[in-house]
Amino acid sequence: MxxxxxxxxxxxxxxxxxxxxxxxEIGGMIRALRIEAPEVIASFGEDAAVIRHNGDDALLLAADGIWSRLMEADPFWAGYCAVLVNIHDIAAMGAKPVAMVDVLSISSERIRTEVTRGMVAASTQFGVPIVGGHLHPDTPYSVVDVAILGTGRMDDLIxxxxxxxxxxxxxxxxxxxxxxxxxxxxxxxxxxxxxxxxxxxxxxxxxxxxxxxxxxxxxxxxxxxxxxxxxxxxxxxxxxxxxxxxxxxxxxxxxxxxxxxxxxxxxxxxxxxxxxxxxxxxxxxxxxxxxxxxxxxxxxxxxxxxxxxxxxxxxxxxxxxxxxxxxxxxxxxxxx
Amino acid sequence: MxxxxxxxxxxxxxxxxxxxxxxxEIGGMIRALRIEAPEVIASFGEDAAVIRHNGDDALLLAADGIWSRLMEADPFWAGYCAVLVNIHDIAAMGAKPVAMVDVLSISSERIRTEVTRGMVAASTQFGVPIVGGHLHPDTPYSVVDVAILGTGRMDDLIxxxxxxxxxxxxxxxxxxxxxxxxxxxxxxxxxxxxxxxxxxxxxxxxxxxxxxxxxxxxxxxxxxxxxxxxxxxxxxxxxxxxxxxxxxxxxxxxxxxxxxxxxxxxxxxxxxxxxxxxxxxxxxxxxxxxxxxxxxxxxxxxxxxxxxxxxxxxxxxxxxxxxxxxxxxxxxxxxx
CATH class of the missing domain: 3.90.650.10 (PurM-like C-terminal domain)
Structure with a gap:
C-alpha cells in the first residue's frame, strides 16, 4: 500500500x-523550426527523430542536455547522465545506440575532469562510444550537451x-x-x-x-x-x-x-x-x-x-x- | 599583392x-574519452566521425557549439552559424548533410526568438531539417549546440x-x-x-x-x-x-x-x-x-x-x- x-x-x-x-515551451519551438523533409518519418515529440535510409533502414538522431544545477552539484553524475539519457532516447524507440558526440562548455579544470570521467564511465559501461564533439575550454558556465546516433529497422521501431x-x-x-x-x-x-x-x-x-x-x-x-x-x-x-x-x-x-x-x-x-x-x-x-x-x-x-x-x-x-x-x-x- | x-x-x-x-585542449579530451569501437572508422581530428554501416554505407556524426560571445553579440547570426558549421563538417568529408538536432539554453525571450530565426534561416536555405533536440528555457546563460547526421559511401569520403x-x-x-x-x-x-x-x-x-x-x-x-x-x-x-x-x-x-x-x-x-x-x-x-x-x-x-x-x-x-x-x-x- x-x-x-x-x-x-x-x-x-x-x-x-x-x-x-x-x-x-517545446510546442512553440517545433512550430518555429519545422521545414519540409519527406525522409523524416518522426521528429519532435518522439524520444529520437527517425530518418528513413535506403528503404527499411532507420537512422535515429537525438540530443539532450543536462540541467546546469546538476552540473554544479555533481559534475560526474551530470556527465554520466548526459550519456545515459541519450542512450535511453534511442533504446526507448526499439533501436540500437551506435555513437555519441558531445559539446562541452567548461568553467573549471575540476568540473571538466569530473564531467569527462562521468561520460567515460557510462560510455564504457553501455558500450556506446563518444566519437567527437566540440570543446569550449573557457566559458563562465559549465554545460554538457550530448547527441546520439542510433540505427534500427523501420518496422521494428517503437x-x-x-x-x-x-x-x-x-x-x-x-x-x-x-x-x-x-x-x-x-x-x-x-x-x-x-x-x-x-x-x-x-x-x-x-x-x-x-x-x-x-x-x-x-x-x-x-x-x-x-x-x-x-x-x-x-x-x-x-x-x-x-x-x-x-x-x-x-x-x-x-x-x-x-x-x-x-x-x-x-x-x-x-x-x-x-x-x-x-x-x-x-x-x-x-x-x-x-x-x-x-x-x-x-x-x-x-x-x-x-x-x-x-x-x-x-x-x-x-x-x-x-x-x-x-x-x-x-x-x-x-x-x- | x-x-x-x-x-x-x-x-x-x-x-x-x-x-x-x-x-x-582537444588532444587531452580525446585520450580521456576513447573506448574500443571497431565500427568507428574515424573520430576526433576529423570534421565528423565516421561509422561503418551495412558494408559500404558511411554514417557521419558531428557536433559544434557557438562561442557565447557571438551568442550575446548577435543571436541571429549565432543560430545561423550553429547550423552552417555543422553542415560544413559533413560536406567537407564528401558526405550529404541529412538532419540536425539542437540543444538550446536560453536566458531571454529575445535571444531565443533570434537564435531560432537564425537556425531556421540556415536550415531552410541549405535544405537540412532540424528534427529534434532539447530546450532549457530558463538558464542564466545562452548557449546553442547543434549536432548533425550525414550519410555517404565509405569509398567516397574525404x-x-x-x-x-x-x-x-x-x-x-x-x-x-x-x-x-x-x-x-x-x-x-x-x-x-x-x-x-x-x-x-x-x-x-x-x-x-x-x-x-x-x-x-x-x-x-x-x-x-x-x-x-x-x-x-x-x-x-x-x-x-x-x-x-x-x-x-x-x-x-x-x-x-x-x-x-x-x-x-x-x-x-x-x-x-x-x-x-x-x-x-x-x-x-x-x-x-x-x-x-x-x-x-x-x-x-x-x-x-x-x-x-x-x-x-x-x-x-x-x-x-x-x-x-x-x-x-x-x-x-x-x-x-
Missing amino acids: VRDCSTDSVAKAVREYEGVTRKR FSHTANEGDQVIAAIDLDGRIHPSCCLNWDSVTMKSADQVRAQIALLQELGAGRLVTAGKDISNPGILGTLGMLLEVSGKGAVIDLEAIPRPDLAAHGMPFEQWVRMYPGMGFILTARDEHVDEVCRRFAAVGMAAASIGRVDGTRNLTVTYLGARTEVFDLDRDGIMRIFADEDACR | VRDCSTDSVAKAVREYEGVTRKR FSHTANEGDQVIAAIDLDGRIHPSCCLNWDSVTMKSADQVRAQIALLQELGAGRLVTAGKDISNPGILGTLGMLLEVSGKGAVIDLEAIPRPDLAAHGMPFEQWVRMYPGMGFILTARDEHVDEVCRRFAAVGMAAASIGRVDGTRNLTVTYLGARTEVFDLDRDGIMRIFADEDACR
Missing part, C-alpha cells in the same frame, strides 16, 4: 513539478504517438537502486550495475519492438512516471486512468521517500509502454528477466485526460486537450 | 589567435588525415561577401546567397570525393585558413610551405581589412584541400563553377612544419611535432 498519499497530492506534485512545466484506446499502460523500472546522493529526484539504479546487466536492459527494447509486443513506448525522463506518460498520451491524442497502487516502487519507507517524490523521479532505467492485453504478461516477464519490475498500471482511453485513482478516489492530473505538457498538437507533429 | 604584410606578422597573428589556441607528401594545397573560398557587422572575424558570404547557390557549393564536395579528385580536405573553421591547414597537417603527420601571395582573397583595401585579419577569418564557405598535381586544375575549375575562388597555395612536405613565404621571406607558423594545434598524435587518433 502507498502510505500517506492521495490522488490530489500526487496530481498536484506532478502537475507543478518543474520537470513537467519546463516541457511547455513510437510515442501510437498508443491505442484499450491498450494497457506498463511501467517498467529497475527498483534495485538508491536515491542519488547529489539529487533527490534521481533514482540511481545504474552506476552499481554490471555492463552486461545494463546492456541487456537496453537491448530488451529492441526485442519488444521486433516482436511487436508493445504499441508505444517512451523512456521515463525528468517529468517522471506520470509526466512521461502524459507526454506519450499527448502525442498519441489519448488519455488514461492509472492506479497509483499498481506503480512499481522500491521500499519507500526504507529509502525515506514519499510516494509524491517517487512518481517525479528520473529513474536510471525506466520505460512507459502500452501494449495489447494479450502481450502484457510476456512484456512484464521479459523485463523481470533483466532485473526490472514491470506492471500494468492502467489503461489507455479516448478522453485526453490523464487521471489517477487510489482507494476509490480519482483526480485528473492533466487535461491534455486544454493544457498539454509539450503543447504539441497530436495531429500535427508526432508523425510527419 | 598583399600590402603591409610580412611572413612574421602573419605567423604571429595566426599562432596567437584564440581561434587556434582554443584547440589545444578525410583530414590523408594528405600525402608532394600534394598541392588548395584553398577554396567564396570571396563574394562582407565582413559580418557583428563579428570582424566572420566573413559572411552566405546569408545573401540563393538556396541553389549554397547547396551547389555544399554538393560539390561530394562530387570531389566520388571522383577521387582530392586526397584530403577540411572546412575552414574558427582557426582560419592557416590554422585549419595546420590541423589537417597535424593529423596527416605532414608539413607544408604556403605562399601567402597565392591565398585567394577579396579586395582587402575595399573592405578595410589587413591580410592578418583575412587569414584568421571564419569564411561562410571555405575549404582547405590537398590534391595530386594532375587534379588541381580540375578541382579549381569546379569550385569556380559554383562561385568560389580556388587556388593552389603551396605543397605538402614531410617536415611537420607549416611555413609561410612571402616575397622571398619565410617564417614557420607551427612546429607540429613540438607544439601541435589540437595536440592529437597523428598515429593514434585520426584514423582508428
Whole structure:
C-alpha cells in the first residue's frame, strides 16, 4: 500500500513539478523550426527523430542536455547522465545506440575532469562510444550537451504517438537502486550495475519492438512516471486512468521517500509502454528477466485526460486537450 | 599583392589567435574519452566521425557549439552559424548533410526568438531539417549546440588525415561577401546567397570525393585558413610551405581589412584541400563553377612544419611535432 498519499497530492506534485512545466515551451519551438523533409518519418515529440535510409533502414538522431544545477552539484553524475539519457532516447524507440558526440562548455579544470570521467564511465559501461564533439575550454558556465546516433529497422521501431484506446499502460523500472546522493529526484539504479546487466536492459527494447509486443513506448525522463506518460498520451491524442497502487516502487519507507517524490523521479532505467492485453504478461516477464519490475498500471482511453485513482478516489492530473505538457498538437507533429 | 604584410606578422597573428589556441585542449579530451569501437572508422581530428554501416554505407556524426560571445553579440547570426558549421563538417568529408538536432539554453525571450530565426534561416536555405533536440528555457546563460547526421559511401569520403607528401594545397573560398557587422572575424558570404547557390557549393564536395579528385580536405573553421591547414597537417603527420601571395582573397583595401585579419577569418564557405598535381586544375575549375575562388597555395612536405613565404621571406607558423594545434598524435587518433 502507498502510505500517506492521495490522488490530489500526487496530481498536484506532478502537475507543478518543474520537470513537467519546463516541457511547455517545446510546442512553440517545433512550430518555429519545422521545414519540409519527406525522409523524416518522426521528429519532435518522439524520444529520437527517425530518418528513413535506403528503404527499411532507420537512422535515429537525438540530443539532450543536462540541467546546469546538476552540473554544479555533481559534475560526474551530470556527465554520466548526459550519456545515459541519450542512450535511453534511442533504446526507448526499439533501436540500437551506435555513437555519441558531445559539446562541452567548461568553467573549471575540476568540473571538466569530473564531467569527462562521468561520460567515460557510462560510455564504457553501455558500450556506446563518444566519437567527437566540440570543446569550449573557457566559458563562465559549465554545460554538457550530448547527441546520439542510433540505427534500427523501420518496422521494428517503437513510437510515442501510437498508443491505442484499450491498450494497457506498463511501467517498467529497475527498483534495485538508491536515491542519488547529489539529487533527490534521481533514482540511481545504474552506476552499481554490471555492463552486461545494463546492456541487456537496453537491448530488451529492441526485442519488444521486433516482436511487436508493445504499441508505444517512451523512456521515463525528468517529468517522471506520470509526466512521461502524459507526454506519450499527448502525442498519441489519448488519455488514461492509472492506479497509483499498481506503480512499481522500491521500499519507500526504507529509502525515506514519499510516494509524491517517487512518481517525479528520473529513474536510471525506466520505460512507459502500452501494449495489447494479450502481450502484457510476456512484456512484464521479459523485463523481470533483466532485473526490472514491470506492471500494468492502467489503461489507455479516448478522453485526453490523464487521471489517477487510489482507494476509490480519482483526480485528473492533466487535461491534455486544454493544457498539454509539450503543447504539441497530436495531429500535427508526432508523425510527419 | 598583399600590402603591409610580412611572413612574421602573419605567423604571429595566426599562432596567437584564440581561434587556434582554443584547440589545444582537444588532444587531452580525446585520450580521456576513447573506448574500443571497431565500427568507428574515424573520430576526433576529423570534421565528423565516421561509422561503418551495412558494408559500404558511411554514417557521419558531428557536433559544434557557438562561442557565447557571438551568442550575446548577435543571436541571429549565432543560430545561423550553429547550423552552417555543422553542415560544413559533413560536406567537407564528401558526405550529404541529412538532419540536425539542437540543444538550446536560453536566458531571454529575445535571444531565443533570434537564435531560432537564425537556425531556421540556415536550415531552410541549405535544405537540412532540424528534427529534434532539447530546450532549457530558463538558464542564466545562452548557449546553442547543434549536432548533425550525414550519410555517404565509405569509398567516397574525404578525410583530414590523408594528405600525402608532394600534394598541392588548395584553398577554396567564396570571396563574394562582407565582413559580418557583428563579428570582424566572420566573413559572411552566405546569408545573401540563393538556396541553389549554397547547396551547389555544399554538393560539390561530394562530387570531389566520388571522383577521387582530392586526397584530403577540411572546412575552414574558427582557426582560419592557416590554422585549419595546420590541423589537417597535424593529423596527416605532414608539413607544408604556403605562399601567402597565392591565398585567394577579396579586395582587402575595399573592405578595410589587413591580410592578418583575412587569414584568421571564419569564411561562410571555405575549404582547405590537398590534391595530386594532375587534379588541381580540375578541382579549381569546379569550385569556380559554383562561385568560389580556388587556388593552389603551396605543397605538402614531410617536415611537420607549416611555413609561410612571402616575397622571398619565410617564417614557420607551427612546429607540429613540438607544439601541435589540437595536440592529437597523428598515429593514434585520426584514423582508428
